[in-house]
Amino acid sequence: MKKLSFAEENYLKAVYHLSNAGELDVSTNSIAEEMDTKAASVSDMLRRLSEKEMVVYRKYQGVKISEKGKTAALQVIRKHRLWEVFLVEKLKFNWDQVHEIAEQLEHIKSPLLIQRLDDFLGHPKFDPHGDPIPDENGLFKEKPQVPLAEVEISGDGIVVAVKDTNSMFLQHLDRIGIYLGAKTKVTEKVEFDGSMEILVDGKNKLFISKEVAENVLVTH
Amino acid sequence: MKKLSFAEENYLKAVYHLSNAGELDVSTNSIAEEMDTKAASVSDMLRRLSEKEMVVYRKYQGVKISEKGKTAALQVIRKHRLWEVFLVEKLKFNWDQVHEIAEQLEHIKSPLLIQRLDDFLGHPKFDPHGDPIPDENGLFKEKPQVPLAEVEISGDGIVVAVKDTNSMFLQHLDRIGIYLGAKTKVTEKVEFDGSMEILVDGKNKLFISKEVAENVLVTH
């Protein structure tokens, strides 16, 4: 198994994520959208990844990631998330600044480097956005989590992750005072538009939109 | 000025190094040898780098790096050496293990990342092989240095750098006990084969070959 190119690794990651960790079949168009490229380019890449047995590809029927592909994708994801931890914990980046840099760093090839980085960081289990970091064997466990939008009125929780990792969204959370680890209590829910009122850490009263409520994940 | 590709950055670095920091003209063949590629590929790349005004290229006459090219090359070198420091100081790599990984890391594009990394490392002025680290403006100063081979008998020095950064050579230095910062005194010189006897840190008597003596650089 020859080394994968950056492009191949990016496609594999996209297929993995879109397939919900390899469960579902993924459509050409959804990959094209996720990767901001054209469907024709995706078809081409799927053919090549299929030849390398990284995916199971049936023309017009969608694609499924293979075990081999899953293993590869999980190692790239592991690297991405470890580098994100490094950037935030060691280099003092904000959580909204790390994604693009990690997109580059995730492609550095050196198993020893990642092992040492993991040691250096103290074997973190989650990245700065609350996403789980797979171990060397691709194993990880997610914290049980629910979108704030689905919490009942007067329900308590702790913010454990964000669904959207877009920079604008994260900056908005910073501004209103939502962060990983914050304690939340839903004090009011508005049926009409899905917005809600919550109490953060027992003292900050916040009104949040449906979009925010759907993208903040709390323990359950 | 659009972003340079990895290949372009590697070529620029090679031209810079071979030209003795941009002084001399560089031949196509020397670049091909340095980069372990074919002369035809070099000609092609020189034409492209020339169009981007990173080098001044006169067919059949060799190439010279431009000011623009020098600036770019120095930033890649800066990144390479900062990452090497990181790998040795923070991730506990040995100085013979860092070059290949830094060859990859040097191409990560993010000025902020490098600034933060530099801060994190405490603004080191030299890399693990004693090579100077250019600052954001490409400025650096080299320690005055001489190959051990050129030191007179009974001459003292401190090891400040190595010329060769090949893994085998560095491991050999580890084995015999030569390291950056070691105090040296030349106790005997053999005309016949260029080998010499030295005293390290006033206590270790060592016999070293001409190859070693030429590649260990000491203060003068």
Added chain:
DNA sequence: AATAATTTTTAGATTAATCTAATTTTATTT
């Protein structure tokens, strides 16, 4: 079931980076 709409693939180009083989230019030797 036929038609229309959507999705996906293929055909054909383009760009970067590489190679081998042939040609051209420059340098060295008779």
Added chain:
DNA sequence: AAATAAAATTAGATTAATCTAAAAATTATT
């Protein structure tokens, strides 16, 4: 100054990754 050797460039292919436009397959709608 020719002839020869060496160095460098060009010509022509190849591979990866992308694109636009056309064709084919699948899905949805009358």
